[in-house]
Amino acid sequence: MINDTHKLSGQFSMDIPIFKKTYDFMREFYVFELDFPKKDRYTLGQRCEFYIVDVLEGVMIAAQTEKSKKLQILEGVSNKLDLLKVFIRLSADLKILSDKRYIVCQNHLQEIGRMLGGWMRSVRE
Numbered sequence: 001m002i003n004d005t006h007k008l009s010g011q012f013s014m015d016i017p018i019f020k021k022t023y024d025f026m027r028e029f030y031v032f033e034l035d036f037p038k039k040d041r042y043t044l045g046q047r048c049e050f051y052i053v054d055v056l057e058g059v060m061i062a063a064q065t066e067k068s069k070k071l072q073i074l075e076g077v078s079n080k081l082d083l084l085k086v087f088i089r090l091s092a093d094l095k096i097l098s099d100k101r102y103i104v105c106q107n108h109l110q111e112i113g114r115m116l117g118g119w120m121r122s123v124r125e
Contacts, residue, residue, distance in 0.1 A: 018115040019059050025108035026052045032101050040096050044087060051084035055112070067123060074120045081116060085109055 014020070029052060033045040058077035062070050088109065092102035 013063070016059065016063055018112060018119065019056070019063070021108065021112050021115060022052065022056045022059060025105070025112065026056060028104065028108070032097060032105070036091075036096055040091075040094075044091055044094075044096065048084060048087045048091065051080050051087065054080040055084065062119075071120065071123045074116065074123060078113075078116055078120065081109065081113060 014023075026049075029048065033041060033049060036045040055077055058073060058080060062073040062077065065073055088097070088102070088105045091097040092099070092105075097105065
């Protein structure tokens with residue numbers, strides 16, 4: 001998980017668009033995960049859920065961290081997002097996620113990725 005030793009610079013607001021998008025994705029994936037076969041729910045489904053939580057937590061931490069340390073946290077979030085994409089794709093390839101649900105997940109992940117990339121670019125400037 002993301003290192004919690006970073007100095008936090010302020011209160012967190014749930015109005016941050018990337019937080020909202022990730023939160024919405026987590027709610028939707030939670031419903032999808034309920035339909036995973038039992039053996040997959042407690043392996044692949046749970047792993048996806050952990051990475052979604054890691055991304056959500058990383059966004060919260062980054063939002064409260066001073067700018068000089070923010071990029072490092074966002075890069076960690078980006079890595080977690082990439083791993084999540086792999087496990088979501090694996091779920092679809094194994095037919096655990098239907099094509100329709102996979103597309104829903106991919107749309108969420110692409111949007112979160114665009115938001116995260118934009119945030120990282122703005123921090124680098």
